Amino acid sequence: MTRVGILYPGHSAEDDYKTFASVLGGDVELPVVHTLMREDAHRVDALLDVGSEGVLAEGARELAALEVDSAVWACTSGSFVYGWEGAREQVRGVREAAGVAASSTSFAFVHALRQLRLSRVAVAATYPDDVARHFAEFLAAAGVTVLSTASHGIATAAEVGRLDPDDALDFAISNDHPRAEAVLVPDTALHSADLIEPMEALLGKTVLTANQVSVWEGLRLAGRGAARPGPGTLFRSGASVVRSAFDGG
CATH class of the missing domain: 3.40.50.12500 (Rossmann fold)
Incomplete structure (x- = not known):
């Protein structure tokens, strides 16, 4: 175990x-x-x-x-x-x-991208815009190219935890970038275990979520x-x- x-x-x-x-x-x-x-x-x-x-x-x-x-x-x-x-x-x-x-x-997130040999990403963040930008800067420090950063603007983790799965799915797939190799969804307050496979199937590319x-x-x-x-x-x-x-x- x-x-x-x-x-x-x-x-x-x-x-x-x-x-x-x-x-x-x-x-x-x-x-x-x-x-x-x-x-x-x-x-x-x-x-x-x-x-x-x-x-x-x-x-x-x-x-x-x-x-x-x-x-x-x-x-x-x-x-x-x-x-x-x-x-x-x-x-x-x-x-x-x-x-x-x-x-x-x-x-x-950095280690997962290195494992998959991916370096160009789109970020679909539930956070407000200023917090989402900090994540993009962190990834840039690791040599990751952030092609786009989308913000859902949700103010609290509790609200993210209650986000409807269909809304979460739509938000992630709507904020892909055509040149991105992966879409990153960075919030452990988001229920994602049941969303990853549908996201990857719809996008045709890797999706990485926080949990x-x-x-x-x-x-x-x-x-x-x-x-x-x-x-x-x-x-x-x-x-x-x-x-x-x-x-x-």
Whole structure:
């Protein structure tokens, strides 16, 4: 049994991880520890607080007690708002507190793109525009070409968690770019496990969602990166060629 510990801020789409665990089979557990969210707001100052060192350390210590094999800070916006180096420091703190290999959703997106050898993307973000731009800047720092960035303008994670699946599907497929190799949907507050296959079928290209890459990253870090059935192209690709963002690049 492989246990990937998920650090998750507040409550919005944490049940998505139960869906992923079910699809991936009985050899994967995805225990969720909820971290403190003083204010549910897709606003930079609030997101910096959500991803602060003390908040994550407390959650990571809870994961350590659960004897997880890896840990993922499952909050895209609460990691990329720190910038590339700040997000790396954030992951180091989680790793030290949890005592296992760690990462965050923002770096999971980068690693997933490296695994798939994709570098041109369209971003369909549920966040307000200013927050979405921070994600585009984070990807650019990793050498990813962001061809377009669309914002849904949703102010809170709770609202995203209640987004109608058809609306989420329409938003993602409506904000593709003809030259993009993949469409990225960066919000762990969005239920996506059941949307990835329909999105990829409709678009004819790879779709990466926040909860999807978080689970994949945790399995990779736990040494369970073999190709497996799962939602989308990513899981079927395995994790054999990733150059880690924590190893100087």
